[in-house]
Amino acid sequence: xxxxxxxxxxxxxxxxxxxxxxxxxxxxxxxxxxxxxxxxxxxxxxxxxxxxxxxxxxxxxxxxxxxxxxxxxxxxxxxxxxxxxxxxxxxxxxxxxxxxxxxxxxxxxxxxxxxxxxxxxxxxxxxxxxxxxxxxxxxxxxxxxxxxxxxxxxxxxxxxxxxxxxxxxxxxxxxxxxxxxxxxxxxxxxxxxxxxxxxxxxxxxxxxxxxxxxxxxxxxxxxxxxxxxxxxxxxxxxxxxxxxxxxxxxxxxxxxxxxxxxxxxxxxxxxxxxxx
Amino acid sequence: xxxxxxxxxxxxxxxxxxxxxxxxxxxxxxxxxxxxxxxxxxxxxxxxxxxxxxxxxxxxxxxxxxxxxxxxxxxxxxxxxxxxxxxxxxxxxxxxxxxxxxxxxxxxxxxxxxxxxxxxxxxxxxxxxxxxxxxxxxxxxxxxxxxxxxxxxxxxxxxxxxxxxxxxxxxxxxxxxxxxxxxxxxxxxxxxxxxxxxxxxxxxxxxxxxxxxxxxxxxxxxxxxxxxxxxxxxxxxxxxxxxxxxxxxxxxxxxxxxxxxxxxxxxxxxxxxxxxxxxxxxxxxxxxxx
Amino acid sequence: xxxxxxxxxxxxxxxxxxxxxxxxxxxxxxxxxxxxxxxxxxxxxxxxxxxxxxxxxxxxxxxxxxxxxxxxxxxxxxxxxxxxxxxxxxxxxxxxxxxxxxxxxxxxxxxxxxxxxxxxxxxxxxxxxxxxxxxxxxxxxxxxxxxxxxxxxxxxxxxxxxxxxxxxxxxxxxxxxxxxxxxxxxxxxxxxxxxxxxxxxxxxxxxxxxxxxxxxxxxxxxxxxxxxxxxxxxxxxxxxxxxxxxxxxxxxxxxxxxxxxxxxxxxxxxxxxxxxxxxxxxxxxxxxxxxxxxxxxxxxxxxxxxxxxxxxxxxxxxxxxxxxxxxxxxxx
Numbered sequence: 013x014x015x016x017x018x019x020x021x022x023x024x025x026x027x028x029x030x031x032x033x034x035x036x037x038x039x040x041x042x043x044x045x046x047x048x049x050x051x052x053x054x055x056x057x058x059x060x061x062x063x064x065x066x067x068x069x070x071x072x073x074x075x076x077x078x079x080x081x082x083x084x085x086x087x088x089x090x091x092x093x094x095x096x097x098x099x100x101x102x103x104x105x106x107x108x109x110x111x112x113x114x115x116x117x118x119x120x121x122x123x124x125x126x127x128x129x130x131x132x133x134x135x136x137x138x139x140x141x142x143x144x145x146x147x148x149x150x151x152x153x154x155x156x157x158x159x160x161x162x163x164x165x166x167x168x169x170x171x172x173x174x175x176x177x178x179x180x181x182x183x184x185x186x187x188x189x190x191x192x193x194x195x196x197x198x199x200x201x202x203x204x205x206x207x208x209x210x211x212x213x214x215x216x217x218x219x220x221x222x223x224x225x226x227x228x229x230x231x232x233x234x235x236x237x238x239x240x241x242x243x244x245x246x247x248x249x250x251x252x253x254x255x256x257x258x259x260x261x262x263x264x265x266x267x268x269x270x271x272x273x274x275x276x277x278x279x280x281x282x283x284x285x286x287x288x
Numbered sequence: 289x290x291x292x293x294x295x296x297x298x299x300x301x302x303x304x305x306x307x308x309x310x311x312x313x314x315x316x317x318x319x320x321x322x323x324x325x326x327x328x329x330x331x332x333x334x335x336x337x338x339x340x341x342x343x344x345x346x347x348x349x350x351x352x353x354x355x356x357x358x359x360x361x362x363x364x365x366x367x368x369x370x371x372x373x374x375x376x377x378x379x380x381x382x383x384x385x386x387x388x389x390x391x392x393x394x395x396x397x398x399x400x401x402x403x404x405x406x407x408x409x410x411x412x413x414x415x416x417x418x419x420x421x422x423x424x425x426x427x428x429x430x431x432x433x434x435x436x437x438x439x440x441x442x443x444x445x446x447x448x449x450x451x452x453x454x455x456x457x458x459x460x461x462x463x464x465x466x467x468x469x470x471x472x473x474x475x476x477x478x479x480x481x482x483x484x485x486x487x488x489x490x491x492x493x494x495x496x497x498x499x500x501x502x503x504x505x506x507x508x509x510x511x512x513x514x515x516x517x518x519x520x521x522x523x524x525x526x527x528x529x530x531x532x533x534x535x536x537x538x539x540x541x542x543x544x545x546x547x548x549x550x551x552x553x554x555x556x557x558x559x560x561x562x563x564x565x566x567x568x569x570x571x572x573x574x575x576x577x578x
Numbered sequence: 579x580x581x582x583x584x585x586x587x588x589x590x591x592x593x594x595x596x597x598x599x600x601x602x603x604x605x606x607x608x609x610x611x612x613x614x615x616x617x618x619x620x621x622x623x624x625x626x627x628x629x630x631x632x633x634x635x636x637x638x639x640x641x642x643x644x645x646x647x648x649x650x651x652x653x654x655x656x657x658x659x660x661x662x663x664x665x666x667x668x669x670x671x672x673x674x675x676x677x678x679x680x681x682x683x684x685x686x687x688x689x690x691x692x693x694x695x696x697x698x699x700x701x702x703x704x705x706x707x708x709x710x711x712x713x714x715x716x717x718x719x720x721x722x723x724x725x726x727x728x729x730x731x732x733x734x735x736x737x738x739x740x741x742x743x744x745x746x747x748x749x750x751x752x753x754x755x756x757x758x759x760x761x762x763x764x765x766x767x768x769x770x771x772x773x774x775x776x777x778x779x780x781x782x783x784x785x786x787x788x789x790x791x792x793x794x795x796x797x798x799x800x801x802x803x804x805x806x807x808x809x810x811x812x813x814x815x816x817x818x819x820x821x822x823x824x825x826x827x828x829x830x831x832x833x834x835x836x837x838x839x840x841x842x843x844x845x846x847x848x849x850x851x852x853x854x855x856x857x858x859x860x861x862x863x864x865x866x867x868x869x870x871x872x873x874x875x876x877x878x879x880x881x882x883x884x885x886x887x888x889x890x891x892x893x894x895x896x897x898x899x900x901x902x903x904x905x906x907x908x909x910x
Contacts, residue, residue, distance in 0.1 A: 025386035032381060033392035036455065040398055043410050044461040053446075055420040056347035058429075101308065104301035120306060122569055127313045129565035131513045134535040137550050138319030161312040168305060183661035184630050189677035189724065190651035193297060197308065199676075203667040222403040229542065239516070241404040246520040253414055260406040271401035272386065272394050279464045282457065282504050288377035292864070 040264070047071070047257035048178040054253040070258035080241070080259070087237035087263075089219035090227070095157035095167075095213055101160070102167040103209070107201065110166075110175035112182060121172065124165040132146050132162075132225045143230055150232045156232065159220045167216055170281045174208025175201075211277035214270050221267045317558070323551035330545035343552035352528055352536060353553075362531040363447055364511045368504055370451040375458030375503065376496065382459070383466050393463075400456040404516040411449045412438065412521045442522055442530045449517055454510075458503045465499035466492070499569075505568035512561055533557050580641065581606045582627065582729035587636035589622055596622055597788040599636060604732075604766065609758050612768045613775040614785035614811070619737055620768045627766065628734050629653050641731060641747075651680070656725035657734040660741065662717045664724075670696075671705040674723045681728070685868070695723040705739035715746045719732035722757070732764035739774065750776055772812050776800070784808050806907035809834045814837075815864055815877075817901070820872045824849075830902035830910055837864065837878035839899040848890025851875065853885045867891060 046054050048066045048117075074080050109117045139158070140149075148154030178201065186200045202209075224239045231240050242263055245256045271278070324343050328336045347353055382393055394406035399407065415422050416437040437445040469492065477487050513534045516526055524531035524539065531539070537557060541550035582604040589597040597619045606608050612620040625631040627638060629650035637646045656677075664673050674695055678688040696702045699719040709717055718738060725733055735754070735779050739747045755778050758765055758768050769775055775782050776796045784791040784799065784807070790806045796812075803809035817834045825833035841847065842865065851869035858881065865877045865885055873895055885891065902910040 021384075022386050025381065025384040027383070029381055029386050029392045030388065032378060033395035035569055035809045036452070037395035037398055039407070039410055039415060039452070040402065042414060043406075046414060057420065057425055057530075058827055060421055069869065083478065101305040105305035108298035109303040112294050114298075120302070122307075124309060126565055127309055128569070129509050129561055130313065130317070131534065131554075131557045131561045133513060133515075133534045134561070135316035136537065137323060137479075137541050137547050137554060138316040141319075142316075145512055146342055148524075153350065155436070161309065164305060164309055179661055181659045181661050181663040182665060184628075184650075185724075186665075186676075186680075187630070187650045188628060189728070190680035191676075192651070195680060202663055204665075207839065218401060222401070223319070224404040225508055225513065228516055228519060229538070239403050239405050242403065242409060243411055243516065243520045256409060260410060264402050264406055267403070268398055268401045271397070275394070275460065278306040278400075279461050283461060283506060286642065 040268075043257045043260050045257075046253055049254050049257075051254045052253055056259070070254045071262070074255055074259045074262070080262070083236055083238050083241040084262075086152060086231075086235055087221055087239075088271045090155045090159060090235075090237050091217045093152070093156040094163065094220050095216040096168040096212050097156060097160045098216060099171075099209065099213065102164060102171055106168050106171035106175050107197070108112070109172055110178075111180055121169065124168055128162075128165040136229065139226075140229065149230060150235045152235045154230060155235060155237070156225060156227050159223055162223070162226070163216050163219055166219070166281055167212055170212040171205075171208065172214070173280060174205060174212070177208075178204050211274050212281070214274040215277050215281045216270055218274070220266050306364075320551045320554045320558075323547050324555050326548045328515040328547040328551075330547060332506070335457075343548045344556075347549055347552045347556065352531065354531075355528045356531045356533050356536040359443060359528075359530060360512065360534075361451065362443060363514060363532055364508055366444070366447040367451045367454060367511055368507060370447070371454045371458040371507065372500060372503060374451075374455050375462045378455070379462035380457040380492075381465050382463050397456040397460050399452050400454070400460075402453065405520050407448055407453055408520045411445075411452070416445060438522055439526065442471065443527060446514075446517055446521065446530055449521070450511065450514055454507055457507070461503050462496060463500050465496055469495050475528075501571060505564060507572065509561065509565045509568065512557070512564070534561070582732060582764065582766070583639040584623075584627070585637045585639065587623070587626065587638060588634050589619070589631065590634045595788065597626075599682075600788075600790055602783065602790065602793070605761045607764055609755075609765045609767065609780045610759060610783060611775040612766065612782070612783045613772055614770065614791075616770055618785045619788040620770075620785045624657075624736055624766060624768045626684055626736055628655055628657050647870035648715050650775055654728075654731040654856035655734055656728050656730040656732075656740045656811060657736065658718075658721045658725050660737045662709075662716055662721040662738075662741075664720055666709055669706050669708060670701060670712070670720050670723075672700075673709065673720055677724060677728045691727045692723075698757075699723050714742050715750060718742065718750055718763070719753075722754070722785060726757075726761065730763070732766060735765065735767040737769055738767075739769070739771075742868065754778065773814060776812065780807065782812075783812060788810075803834075803901060804909050806832055806834070806903050809901055809903070809909075815876050815878065817837060818875045820875075822872070824872045828900065828902050831905045832903040832907065834903065835895040835899060837876040839896040840868075840875060841876045841894040841896065842877045842879055842883070843892045843894070844889075845892065847894040849893040851891060853887055853889045853891055856885055856887070865891075867893060869893065 047070055048068070049060065050067060051070065053060050053064045085232065104241075109121065121160055143149045143154055147156075176257060182204070183196055186196045191199065221237075222239065224243075227237050227239045228243060231237070236244075242256075242259060245252075245259065325338055325340060326336050327339045327342070378396060382389065382396065386392075413421070418424055418434055418436035418439070421434075423437070424452060427434040435441070474487060476493055482490065493575065514532060515534045515538065518530055518535045519538075522530045524535045533553065534557065537550050537553040540546045540553060584600055584602040586599045586601060587597065588595070588599045600623070612623060614620050622631060626633055629645070629648060629652075633646055637644050640653060640655075665676065668676065671692055674692045675688050678691060683691075692705075693702070695707055699722060701716070701719055701723060704712060704716060704720075709720065712720065720734065721738070738754075739750050742750060751774060754765075754767075759863070760777075767774075767778065778815045779796055781793065782796055782799055783793050786807050792799060792808045799808060799812045803812060806819065810819060813836055815837050817836045818840070820833045820835075821831065825831060851867040851874050854866040854868050854874070856863040861881050863879050863881055863883050865879065865883070867875050867877060869875050877893060904910050
């Protein structure tokens, strides 16, 4: 759009834009700042914004006191594990649907989508009982399985929309050039699809990392990821704001950064390609 | 593409995902359905018996159900109202050229990546705390009586937190849709003498209609089952004031161990979600055809 | 060697038949063009020869061997796609080398073949580039390079020029014809553009709705089209097709005469009419005349013929160049 923009107009929108951005971001910023305060300064009135004695004490404390490392590992294992497992299941499926569609392909895709719409509470009871009977309660394995199934439709869909953008003629060209199915996938499809696969992975790690229904209901002390760990600050430890903030900052920082990198894919992933 | 060989391979490659997902969907659902017709309490094992629609009758006539249903609708509706209107305004602002646009965009979408338990706790303790919270300090600075958020307006507080989490989602999608609006169309309208407001009403809004529908439907799916935010802030209280359907079923199943009742509730929740899903799936399916 | 024989080849999707039985003989070294309107099945036929589509019936014999159920890679054919189908993540060099690599050839042998091909196609300076950094014509040449390094029995071209602009299309047409003279390999070329067909082919196969309407050299098709469809399809501007009394006079249902075989005069002639639009191309002039009894007739005349819109003129078709067709559209 070749429209001339007056400097004045730009200035006004700069002010409006930054004010809104600051307001929305503020709770995160506030958490970040509080994590460097002592418990005393954290609850001080009036609140201290920047000029307080910065300390790393909370980070030390959180890590030493509460098996923080274990919960981080749980979060990593569960989110990365379920995403990788999901990709292993979804890549062949999406490949098939994108490049060898039949008249049922669309129905299968829609059906996969519909499983995503089933409210988790609807199946809470049987799943809880199955987990109890199979000894999967509070186990990483169980959570990996559940989160894989929960996010599988999204993974399939995202990959499908990415694969769809690879022209079928290129794969046919590879076939004419003498590539076997394996070689076609290794030399041609995968390199072309890597950006799509990477963003699918990123978004699903984020979703799995933040999942807070099954992680809360199916874990206790052992397999609890960060979502459940933070929930334990609910009371009465929630009164220790500085420590809560330090734990929260560590829980959200890596995912926030990943999220910023994958913001474009986020739209496509969460709207199942309906908005691009 | 379409030779017999490739088609056969395709079927094999699709089957693991399809079969697993099918089992994941059907097994628990059938079990839920089955339990919902039983008297089944984990505290009284061995007393299971078929009771027909009794569980449904109890669940649907329980005053708690209507409270929870009302709360669910308020929670979904309120959050949608805030996020859609806020999202449109924000998207329009972010679509204007200004300095540091990219950074502001990152700031705005950040809340979406914060895990629900963190955002709920941060808001509850550090912002909405009636004594030490930042809001209380702001209110006092202006000479007002601070609001005791979770005691006076508990449901609204939760709506606020959830809306904060979902506003970025709505903004991002609407912004994406806005950016796909054809610049020449706007210029043509300008040539035709349309002012900013009529341009918004006649061009921008219709263009956004699809995206808005998508936002509403997808958010509804997720908002119907808001859970963690309630669990860590209010535990559904005070009384039942912040209990939604999801939380009600959770408390019946895992706090009161009433498997039959919770299962009946689960089926009700599935039916409610399906009503929304029906429209969403049709919308996305239409999109698939193009 | 590269002779290809189609025996009773047919294709149907579900219950809809796209190609009823087709028989066709393609000789070694021949440049064959499949031409027809879009949706006539020409691309499907090509893809069946390539092995990218199954046959519903019949056999495809390449060099005497039945290849009907062989995988594409095993048929020894190369294909140039409409979209060029270059591998975007590989350099030009890697693109051209890919089929050789898949064939498991030696590195040094691959290197030599790629460089030779690049030399023939004027791509030597671009070997390190990615397809995205090339112009349309260069991409086209890379696609051809990838096809020739394998030294296939035959080349298959699927509307390779349709994504190029008009000037470039003319150039590439010459280059492909040139290549054919150099390599003397069988080529099968699919297009909807009859100009490409006329200028390049040894043998043209005119397809319509999955059926072969006529097979022949360009001049055969031009001079003696077997039916109304071929008559109307081959030649530009289109042949004038007249029905009614003018045709009945020759005991035909349809009478065809090419624009270049109609005499135009300002004083006397067989059909009287008024001048509509006149298109001056410099070398030629096309005059669209609304006649009184025989409908609209297009006339091709020399570049200097001056007319005005609405002027009365007389037209006379060359009686030795008339094409007559019966009620079924077949030539009499």
